[in-house]
Amino acid sequence: MPNDTTKRYALEDDRILPTDELKKIIKLELSKWLSSDKDADLPMLPHIAAQAVVLMNNPQSSITEVAQLLEQDQVLAAQVIKLANSPFYRSIKDVTTLSRAILVIGLRSVLDLIFSISLQGKVFRHPRYSARMSALWRHSMGAAYICREIAKGINANVDIAFLFGLLHDIGKPLIIDTLTKLSQKNPDQISLKLIDDTLLDEILDEFHCSVGGLIARKWGFPDKLRMAIVYHHDPLADGKVHKGALVTGLADLFCHRFGIGVPPVDRDFSDHPWLQPLGIDFATYLALDEQLRDETQAFLEQFSF
Template sequence: MALRVIEVTADPKSSANDLMAIISPDVSLTTKILKIANSPFYGLTREISSLQHAVTVLGFKEIRNLVISTVAFDSFKNIKQGGRFDINKFWKHSFYCALAAKAIAVDLKIKSNELFVAGLVHDIGKLAMFITFPSEFMMQLEIMSPLKIKYTAFEGEKDVFGMTHDEVGMRLLKKWMFPESLINAVGYHHHPQEADNKSHFPIIVHVADILTHIHEMQEEDEEGEYTNTELFYGDAIELAQSFGIDWNLLDLSRLQQTLKENIKNEAETIKLFF
């Protein structure tokens, strides 16, 4: 269904009826789209009462983004808790990163909602690895568990799997024929310097991921060990400059605060996505 939605929304000859014909037979998906459309996430002043109304008000691309988000994660909804792999924490991290990516996009005055999706699916390769090789995945978590700085933990995947979750996610989204912008955001979110700097998606998701990890570490850190965020911000600022984004420490501190506020404001929305 997601593939058909992507095809229809990419075709300039398609109509709202073409899009609704694909989605409307799936009552569960239609209901979820309407719930999200009416949530504080969009902040609309009037109620969205039907799928047709949602398509009219939100537009083709936004409906596409909602379908991609929900279908991608519904594909993995039956994953059970697995030892050190806390699936609930995974969903929360994905949603927080999506909020961070959207906040950055708004700050840079570029279209934000597709970047929300990019943040939402950035770690989807981890789910594929966990499902396919659960023992090896848990082994990798055990190896990396002594590290308190979670953002570097992905490096241990190379030793166990021969590839990292961003590479797996990129291959998966290519197979699913996702838009190129989302494929690149997922595939290069740990090394945006290797991506084409004409697109801001990889660097935005990269920084969103850093902001999210900092937020999570600050929540868990009782001794204030990670309060000095300059350690994390320095590389992000340097990388962003290579993409033509002129950030400084104050900018990232401000975005960090925005993320914290958005997480609080969207506490109920996460339940609609997952």
């Protein structure tokens, strides 16, 4: 009787490929791709998301410009107006125009949402892994909200914090897309049918930070955002303090604690070594824990996953 490490899968033509061999092939292909310094296979930033980034980077951006961007996508515009009327924003009167919706939600927050929803439709989609992609998207949006709230609490840069959380796991859907392309290119060696959840999780965990760093570079994001993505699991790497990665890593921990897009982890991390460099003491941690649990769920309820 084979054990888990020697379990074998039959290919459609009845040849046998050991799990360990399949793992080696996949990791070798991904490593070659990462070391090639070629990013031609990485997706372009969606058009509307790219326009949102331009407006984010311009401190003189106006409500009129943001409204004009929304008018390019009526579905997106309707979502923003719906969100402005949701209990989360508690508008005093009904919101019926884009300009009013932008005032209620906030100009930067609307740009974050435009970027997020545009990205969801282009990147967080896969016919074979729809449930996984939905969970990844929920986790990313939850981390984005929590990053922004942590940044507010420690007087850090709030504007970019939302993107820290939103993009911290962006490597995962891109790896899944790359595996799909590899399986189409080399069907005799790599088949999605042979990649079970355990193997896929191992691959995603090992490579997602590096792939995320690649896409951040291709999309032209600032280095502090790329560093937050690359180091969010090890923000004290090399004895350095990567503050953006600390905020992102802490948001990721809260998401796991609250079960946002992942199974909940019943663990108190009030003594975690990432708190002190951010100036978060025990009382502040407890306040964040209480605030974020309900607020993040309320924020996520406004979206479809």
